Amino acid sequence: MDIQQEVRDGVTVVAPSGRIDSTTSAELEQAIGKSLDGGNRKLVVDFERVSYISSAGLRVLLVAAKRLGGGKGTLALCSLNDAVRQVFDLAGFLPLFTVEPTRDGAVARCAGA
Amino acid sequence: MAMMPSQTVCVAGTLDGIRAATDACDRFLAAHDLDRETGWPVQVALDEILANIVGHAYKGRSDGVIEMTFALTGSMLVVTIADDGPAVDPLALPTPDVGAPLQDRRPGGLGIHLVKQLMHRVEYSRKDDRNCLVLMRQLPGQAPDEPGKG
Numbered sequence: 184m185d186i187q188q189e190v191r192d193g194v195t196v197v198a199p200s201g202r203i204d205s206t207t208s209a210e211l212e213q214a215i216g217k218s219l220d221g222g223n224r225k226l227v228v229d230f231e232r233v234s235y236i237s238s239a240g241l242r243v244l245l246v247a248a249k250r251l252g253g254g255k256g257t258l259a260l261c262s263l264n265d266a267v268r269q270v271f272d273l274a275g276f277l278p279l280f281t282v283e284p285t286r287d288g289a290v291a292r293c294a295g296a
Numbered sequence: 297m298a299m300m301p302s303q304t305v306c307v308a309g310t311l312d313g314i315r316a317a318t319d320a321c322d323r324f325l326a327a328h329d330l331d332r333e334t335g336w337p338v339q340v341a342l343d344e345i346l347a348n349i350v351g352h353a354y355k356g357r358s359d360g361v362i363e364m365t366f367a368l369t370g371s372m373l374v375v376t377i378a379d380d381g382p383a384v385d386p387l388a389l390p391t392p393d394v395g396a397p398l399q400d401r402r403p404g405g406l407g408i409h410l411v412k413q414l415m416h417r418v419e420y421s422r423k424d425d426r427n428c429l430v431l432m433r434q435l436p437g438q439a440p441d442e443p444g445k446g
Contacts, residue, residue, distance in 0.1 A: 202339070205347035206315045235336040237343040238407035245401055266336040273413045274406055275394025 203240030302367035309360025344407035353381025371438030
């Protein structure tokens with residue numbers, strides 16, 4: 184999996200690509216874990232290039248949210264396509280996360296939190 | 297009985313096997329011009345079931361094989377998945393509380409919950425010492441064979 188990362192306004196943006204499933208979720212977990220281990224407390228996961236996500240990917244986000252203390256605004260998600268949004272919705276995950284339409288919006292929400 | 301398009305694939309009960317299964321599913325979807333709306337829910341459901349098999353039924357085993365058949369039958373895309381692990385009916389697992397607050401969330405059971413929601417019907421059976429799970433997804437623009445969800 185190709186995972187792009189950038190830091191903007193003190194917010195780390197992690198942008199995975201393709202499918203996030205049982206065969207790729209470990210890479211995403213590693214990228215996010217490394218960022219949090221390094222002390223980052225403001226994280227955006229950008230789904231712009233993600234085609235779909237299974238529960239293996241949801242688990243990674245759940246772990247990240249718990250590590251960040253569940254404080255809304257420190258972990259934001261953005262650019263969810265219909266497939267990704269539907270899985271989040273079915274899993275009851277939408278109320279657990281700050282979800283923004285764009286990366287700019289998600290970074291702004293995190294930076295101001 | 298009329299011939300219907302179907303393809304059977306065997307993969308190893310490992311993460312590499314899941315990768316091969318996902319690719320085989322992609323190829324079947326593409327070969328039959330099935331659109332993304334039909335494809336992704338089937339891919340997610342397939343990943344959930346295979347991950348369960350590799351992580352549980354075949355845990356500690358390196359010789360496990362998973363057999364899958366992709367088929368178009370009437371108005372349904374049907375994926376049949378068989379393993380020879382211990383008898384487990386994943387459909388009997390408790391449903392997770394998808395309304396719980398973050399601190400009470402556990403990832404367990406979420407995959408099967410997604411499978412039940414994303415497929416129009418799901419059936420489990422144990423035959424010949426194998427677990428057999430049948431996933432059915434309605435094709436777009438087709439009248440349902442049977443009403444309701446499985």
